[in-house]
Structure formats: C-alpha cells, structure tokens
Amino acid sequence: MQNLSQVLASSSVADSLQTVLIQTTDTCVAISDVLKQGSLAGILGMAGNENVQGEEQKKLDVISNDMLKDALLACPAVRAIASEEEEDIVPANTNGEYLIAFDPLDGSSNIDINAMVGTIFSIYRQIGDNPAEEKDFLIPGKEQVAAGYVLYGPSSMLVLTTGDGVNMFTLDPKTNTFLLTEKGVSIQPETQEFAINMSNQRFWSDSIQNYVDDLVKGKEGRRNKDFNMRWVAAMVGDVHRILCRGGVFLYPWDKKDPSKPGKLRLMYEANPMAMLLEQAGGKAHTHTDRILDIQPSAIHQRVAVILGAANEVDKCLSY
Numbered sequence: 001m002q003n004l005s006q007v008l009a010s011s012s013v014a015d016s017l018q019t020v021l022i023q024t025t026d027t028c029v030a031i032s033d034v035l036k037q038g039s040l041a042g043i044l045g046m047a048g049n050e051n052v053q054g055e056e057q058k059k060l061d062v063i064s065n066d067m068l069k070d071a072l073l074a075c076p077a078v079r080a081i082a083s084e085e086e087e088d089i090v091p092a093n094t095n096g097e098y099l100i101a102f103d104p105l106d107g108s109s110n111i112d113i114n115a116m117v118g119t120i121f122s123i124y125r126q127i128g129d130n131p132a133e134e135k136d137f138l139i140p141g142k143e144q145v146a147a148g149y150v151l152y153g154p155s156s157m158l159v160l161t162t163g164d165g166v167n168m169f170t171l172d173p174k175t176n177t178f179l180l181t182e183k184g185v186s187i188q189p190e191t192q193e194f195a196i197n198m199s200n201q202r203f204w205s206d207s208i209q210n211y212v213d214d215l216v217k218g219k220e221g222r223r224n225k226d227f228n229m230r231w232v233a234a235m236v237g238d239v240h241r242i243l244c245r246g247g248v249f250l251y252p253w254d255k256k257d258p259s260k261p262g263k264l265r266l267m268y269e270a271n272p273m274a275m276l277l278e279q280a281g282g283k284a285h286t287h288t289d290r291i292l293d294i295q296p297s298a299i300h301q302r303v304a305v306i307l308g309a310a311n312e313v314d315k316c317l318s319y
C-alpha cells in the first residue's frame with residue numbers, strides 16, 4: 001500500500017504544496033495521539049475562553065489550534081494561516097506561497113463524549129512580497145489548490161483532494177503514516193439518507209420545512225421512497241459518511257438568528273467540504289449559490305450548506 005508521501009511524489013502536486021500537506025497531516029497524527037489519551041491527559045472540558053465567534057472554546061480546540069499553528073508557521077512554504085480559533089489571520093513567511101485556512105477541531109461538542117471529531121483544511125496559492133493580509137484570503141473556494149480533513153474516529157482517516165479526484169488514507173498506528181486505502185472516491189447521484197439537526201425544524205424557511213416533510217413522509221408522500229436519517233453533530237463525520245455511502249447534509253439558514261446566513265463557516269468548513277464533494281461527483285450549495293463560487297467578504301463568514309448526492313441537492317433546491 002502506498003503512503004501519503006509516495007502518492008504525492010508520484011503526482012503532479014508541486015513540491016512546495018507537498019511539504020505543506022505533509023506538515024499539516026503530520027500534525028493531525030500528533031493531534032490524534034493527544035485525542036487518544038482523553039481524560040488521562042487532562043485535555044477534556046472547557047478552556048474557559050470564547051473564540052472570535054463568541055463560542056466557548058474547549059481545551060482541545062485550543063490545543064489542536066496551537067499545534068497546527070506552530071507547525072504551519074514553521075513551514076517555509078506557508079505564507080499565512082487563518083483558523084476558526086484565531087480572530088485574525090496569522091502571517092508566516094513572506095516568501096511562502098500558500099494560505100491555509102483550518103478548523104482545528106470540528107465537532108467540538110463531541111469531544112467530551114468520546115465521539116467523532118476532525119480537522120478540516122483548505123489551501124490556496126498566493127504569491128507576493130507584501131506581508132499577508134486578511135484580504136489575501138478572500139478568494140472563492142473554486143481557487144483552492146487542495147482541501148481535506150482528518151477524521152479522528154475508531155481509526156483516523158485522511159481524505160484529500162488536490163483537484164484530481166478524492167483519495168482516502170487510513171492512519172497505520174504501527175508506523176504513524178497515512179496509507180492509501182480508497183482511490184477516486186465517487187458519490188452516487190441518488191440517495192435515501194439525509195442529515196439535518198431536526199431540533200431546528202420550527203426555525204427553518206418554509207421551503208426547507210416542506211422538503212424535509214416530504215423526506216419524512218417517505219413512501220407515503222410524493223417522494224415515493226423511504227429515507228433514513230443520521231446526525232453525527234460533527235460536519236466532518238457527516239461528510240465522511242456521505243463520501244463513503246452517499247446521502248445529503250443540510251445546515252440551512254434558520255430564523256433563530258436571522259442575521260446569520262447559516263451556522264457553518266465558509267472558509268474552513270463549507271469550502272473545503274464543497275471541493276471534496278464536487279471532486280467526488282456530488283454538489284454543494286447554499287439556498288441560492290454554488291458554494292465554490294461565493295466571493296468571501298470575511299474570514300469567519302458563515303453560510304447555509306446543502307451538500308451531497310447531486311440529484312438530491314438539486315431536488316432540495318427545487319423546493
């Protein structure tokens with residue numbers, strides 16, 4: 001079985017991007033080690049601070065952010081980073097070519113129940129001799145040169161695209177290397193499985209209410225087939241399931257806080273997942289736009305997300 005370095009070395013991925021990918025994923029291996037220790041290392045629970053989005057940080061949000069930040073700032077090919085847990089972008093090396101946006105720990109509410117979490121990353125190429133600024137990151141997702149996530153589950157997995165399909169790697173605990181276990185992942189256009197947080201139902205728009213109503217009615221409604229529902233409460237886990245066996249995932253706009261266009265963040269949740277989904281033959285939209293076409297206006301911008309099996313995303317948008 002080929003490991004990640006061998007797969008990258010035999011691809012057309014630029015050497016400089018390979019070093020960034022290796023640095024990022026090596027750090028994820030270290031994060032997975034920390035996660036494995038759980039309570040034994042005293043790393044569960046709250047950190048006692050809020051992040052820039054006003055969300056309470058868990059200790060592991062802070063630990064994984066610091067690990068990725070330290071590793072990437074030390075990588076000469078990195079120009080700057082942006083993180084869910086950092087208010088502003090953090091410039092690295094003016095000669096670096098890559099901008100990396102990441103969610104260091106996705107699914108924070110799962111940490112203390114020993115359930116699935118992950119790290120999500122999105123990489124852009126940007127050269128110039130000025131110190132990096134926030135506006136450098138405000139590039140539509142279709143310009144990403146690589147995107148992926150590491151899922152920390154019963155086994156740790158890396159799912160990666162460099163714009164030429166999607167590959168899955170499984171972490172070999174004996175050698176601490178990611179081995180290629182699934183090449184050219186593809187998602188079937190039809191599905192009978194959906195993922196949405198049903199507790200928000202009364203806050204959804206009429207169109208999402210009608211769409212989900214029809215899913216729930218199954219064979220007795222106008223869809224003429226039964227649907228199953230799953231909710232991991234970590235986008236990384238829900239997207240992973242869709243890449244493995246299909247499905248559709250929604251975190252739509254809702255009127256709990258109508259000023260927010262959605263819950264999930266464009267730069268380090270929606271964009272990298274949208275690139276993976278499209279590379280696997282699926283679709284990723286807001287209520288109105290293809291996610292990868294959105295011109296970002298801020299690094300912590302939020303968006304509504306409807307992604308997964310192509311025909312099911314189209315069906316949802318038709319409501």
Ligand SMILES: O=P(O)(O)OC[C@H]1O[C@](O)(COP(=O)(O)O)[C@@H](O)[C@@H]1O
Binds near residue numbers: 084105235251
């Ligand atoms: O609390 P809810 O509504 O189940 O939301 C779960 C969603 O929130 C998130 O956990 C947000 O990510 P963070 O944990 O990185 O803030 C998504 O991964 C997930 O899909």
Ligand SMILES: [Mg+2]
Binds near residue numbers: 103105107235269
């Ligand atoms: Mg997240």
Ligand SMILES: [Mg+2]
Binds near residue numbers: 084103104106107108
């Ligand atoms: Mg997070």
